[in-house]
Amino acid sequence: MTGVEPLPPPVWLRSANKPVKRQLSLDAVLEAALRLLDSGDLESVSMRRVAQELGTGPASLYAYIGSKAELDELLYDAALAPVVVPEPDPERWRSQLLDLGVDVAKALAARPGTARVALETVVPSTPKALELMDGVLGLLKAGGIPAREAVVFADLFALHLTAGAWEMTLRSAPKQAAEETEVRAAQIVQYLDLVPADRLPHLREAFPLFGVEDDDPAAGLRTGLEMLVEGLVARQTGGG
Amino acid sequence: MTGVEPLPPPVWLRSANKPVKRQLSLDAVLEAALRLLDSGDLESVSMRRVAQELGTGPASLYAYIGSKAELDELLYDAALAPVVVPEPDPERWRSQLLDLGVDVAKALAARPGTARVALETVVPSTPKALELMDGVLGLLKAGGIPAREAVVFADLFALHLTAGAWEMTLRSAPKQAAEETEVRAAQIVQYLDLVPADRLPHLREAFPLFGVEDDDPAAGLRTGLEMLVEGLVARQTGGG
DNA sequence: TTGCAAGACGAACACCATTCGCGTCGCGAA
DNA sequence: TTCGCGACGCGAATGGTGTTCGTCTTGCAA
Incomplete structure (x- = not known):
């Protein structure tokens, strides 16, 4: 291939360094956001990351969505689809x-x-x-x-x-919350031991359930x- | 009162400029946080602002609470009190x-x-x-x-x-959300006008309620x- | 061919929680 | 009384966040 390809544009031209990716669109933004959402959670969908996914900066996204909240609602709607x-x-x-x-x-x-x-x-x-x-x-x-x-x-x-x-x-949630729950449960047991035995009687009784x-x-x-x-x-x- | 007060300490002492406020405590932190909470909402309770309220930096708070989430839970408990x-x-x-x-x-x-x-x-x-x-x-x-x-x-x-x-x-919420709600309602009406008249019939009928x-x-x-x-x-x- | 609106976006702003490491102080031991 | 040490205080920095400003570029309409 190398032989027939045109020579690269001169380096001193601005357009040589920034190849002008006109591939952005609302769909592209939403798609990238969904990709991030599916490989994590909503926390991992930030303007910066979505932009990075599209090979640009966060400012570029604001041409298509008004705010992060708006993007969130789009994701919510997509989840409901x-x-x-x-x-x-x-x-x-x-x-x-x-x-x-x-x-x-x-x-x-x-x-x-x-x-x-x-x-x-x-x-x-x-x-x-x-x-x-x-x-x-x-x-x-x-x-x-x-x-x-x-x-x-x-x-x-x-x-x-x-x-x-x-x-x-x-x-x-895959791992984190599961052990979080266990830690909490252990803490509650611990707390119940600490509290005078005649307090929280119903909770004591029902807690194992x-x-x-x-x-x-x-x-x-x-x-x-x-x-x-x-x-x-x-x-x-x-x-x- | 002015006459009987003790003279201020000499200025060249370090302790004169930084009066060594050993007044921090869990209670003081919680109190400051509650003050902020009551003059706004949970959003306005940040480590920085609580620290500022106490005349110090955010790092100082970590001697008394383990994390922001912990402070949040304290506030939650206080709200339930x-x-x-x-x-x-x-x-x-x-x-x-x-x-x-x-x-x-x-x-x-x-x-x-x-x-x-x-x-x-x-x-x-x-x-x-x-x-x-x-x-x-x-x-x-x-x-x-x-x-x-x-x-x-x-x-x-x-x-x-x-x-x-x-x-x-x-x-x-005092002002913001009230008009937010109205804006939303207006948007929904607008959207219902946009959508074909035979779609969303029940919503159309019940919306005024x-x-x-x-x-x-x-x-x-x-x-x-x-x-x-x-x-x-x-x-x-x-x-x- | 020229002019211009619209897209793209680097850089900066004002926040956020959290951590590191140093300075300082109070207190107990010598 | 003096010394040393541990705990507290906290300035500064790290690495995030959403959003805005102003500039650059480019495709298209005139």
């Missing part, structure tokens, strides 16, 4: 709702840190988030829940689910969502 | 539980940012947090909930409550906790 909203079936709306909730939480937990974005944003309003909210409202309507109640519930549902996803993220069933981190979340739905229908039939 | 655990009354355990939950959330929301500490910690284990957990377990026992269920529920209860407190924190009853930010939280408790007892009587 694989979730599909089911067609409401009045016979099965409750299990559909639970499945949807668990799916969302799993999707968020699969991209570590994205759940946190939802917690930090006052009201998450990315396209996919809105689509999912619409889906939840649709299922509630299929279940005969009045619109007024449905709105309140949908809000709570999303909140609980997001918090659950965040907790799943913490617990399923904590952390059971942690083989499936989504199980606890599902239970919580079940309780929420159960409470919703109880409140409907009861009266108030 | 005013909450009192009620004596369980088998007649009223449900309302007691709800009141306790709302109290905790209000206490956390009163020190903006502390709820976030609980969300970020794998398992919050400060003394007050353990005391509250013990209280919750006590109420559940008074309600006749089996220990196994009680543990799962207490976890969910705490999670929901913390998330709710965080949301309250966001919404009740969102944000109603925001005069009492704790109301939504209480509703959520009610549903959770309702679901718990329904699951008990039902069978599973």
Whole structure:
């Protein structure tokens, strides 16, 4: 090859040193960010690193996104992408709702840190988030829940689910958090030994039961969502 | 007063210029941090600022606390301090539980940012947090909930409550977040206009109902906790 | 061919938590 | 009373963060 290639441009030209990579775009930025996210967590997605991934400086990114928070929301939306909203079936709306909730939480937990974005944003309003909210409202309507109640519930549902996803993220973090949890548990035991024996009696009794069933981190979340739905229908039939 | 005060020490002594402020202590650090927290939020509590508040550099603080995270937990514990655990009354355990939950959330929301500490910690284990957990377990026992269920529920209860407190924190933030919310709402309306009219039908219909009853930010939280408790007892009587 | 808007981006700003290592002080031992 | 030592205090530096300014460059429209 070497023979036929054109000679390199003169070194004193500015363009020789900076080969002018016009390959940036919103998609390229998002793609690079997702690459970083998947090989770590949201913490490892910084402007600098994304820029480095693209072979440029952080300032270049601001042509396509307004702020880091904006990029975070894009990642959040991307994390939500694989979730599909089911067609409401009045016979099965409750299990559909639970499945949807668990799916969302799993999707968020699969991209570590994205759940946190939802917690930090006052009201998450990315396209996919809105689509999912619409889906939840649709299922509630299929279940005969009045619109007024449905709105309140949908809000709570999303909140609980997001918090659950965040907790799943913490617990399923590869190594660090696992031993963190153990250290904490040990500290609590130690603390309980320190405290007068007649204090915290219920905690003493129940403590060994904590952390059971942690083989499936989504199980606890599902239970919580079940309780929420159960409470919703109880409140409907009861009266108030 | 001026007359009786002792004359200042000679200026050429080193101790005159640096009066050797051996006034640092864990309490002093915590106090300064709380002062900053109360005149802002957790974001405004940085090592540098706490140190500045004490007239020193950030390095000095590390004699008393191991890390910023540790200080955060101290603040979290301090925020929880005013909450009192009620004596369980088998007649009223449900309302007691709800009141306790709302109290905790209000206490956390009163020190903006502390709820976030609980969300970020794998398992919050400060003394007050353990005391509250013990209280919750006590109420559940008074309600006749089996220990196994009680543990799962207490976890969910705490999670929901913390998330709710965080949301309250966001919404009740003095100025910034309030208009943030409005901006978001406007953006969503705008987005709904942009999207084909047959998409997101339920959201379109229900959107005006969102944000109603925001005069009492704790109301939504209480509703959520009610549903959770309702679901718990329904699951008990039902069978599973 | 020329002019110009828009993209690219190096450098700098103002933060952040944390660590190193030196100076200084108070206190206990001699 | 004097000395020495250990613990505290803390200035300075390290390596991060998001964001902005001003300049350079380049492709395209006129």
